[in-house]
Amino acid sequence: MNAPRHRSILLATASAAVLALSLTGCQDGSDADSATQTASATAEAAKGQATGTTAPAGSAASNGSTAGGSTGTAGGGDSDTASATTPVCAAGDVGITAATQDGPPYTHLVLTAKNTSGHSCRLTGFPHIQFLESHKEDVPAVAKSKPGTPVVLGAGEPAYALVKLSDGGTDEENEPVSAFSVMLDGDSTVIAVTAPGSGGVAVDPAKALTGYWTPELRNGADDF
DSSP states (O other), X not given: OOHHHHHHHHHHHHHHHHHHHHHTTXXXXXXXXXXXXXXXXXXXXXXXXXXXXXXXXXXXTTTSOOTTOOOOOOOOOOHHHHHHTSOBOOGGGEEEEEXXXXXXXXXXXXXXXXXOSSSOEEEOSOOEEEOBTTBOSOOOBOGGGXXXXXXXXXXXXXXXXEEEOOSOSOOTTOEEESEEEEEOTTOOXXXXXEOSSTTXXXXXXXXXXXXXXXXXXXXXXXXX
């Protein structure tokens, strides 16, 4: 805006203020104060238009939303989706060992699958176990032991599976096992696992059960 127009707006503003004050001369004091405040507000508004200033923060004009503004936040990554892109662990990616759980009678084993691949992999399902040559069926899995989230193992990290061997005690159905086979989900490679103890373990094929692979050994959580 050029200088002459600026001065014209200011003069018009001043004239409006004087006129407002003169009209209130015959009114009572409260009306005069109100008119004075109105004239001042009018002058300030006109001054703002002349100088190009914006309405002060907190005013109705400044409280409107800006064009293209957004109050939402970007959504976080889906952990399930991220883990789904991790390759499934193959037999060559893990080393599996067995240890007895608790004291005698040794009714349960703990299988530990340690990621030896040097990269992350996803361990799915449960170990497919066959204890005896005379029983070719896989040991049944206990559904309630399935973890709620995928088991992703970083390099060097372990996962565990609890395995029931028998109900304990002396039973003619129990058979000695010094080594057994394990296969992973999606891989037909047979992994030979040595049973713990010098004499191996006693297995009742009719009572054997296995849990799912979990990132932590859930002591007492799987009642089987």
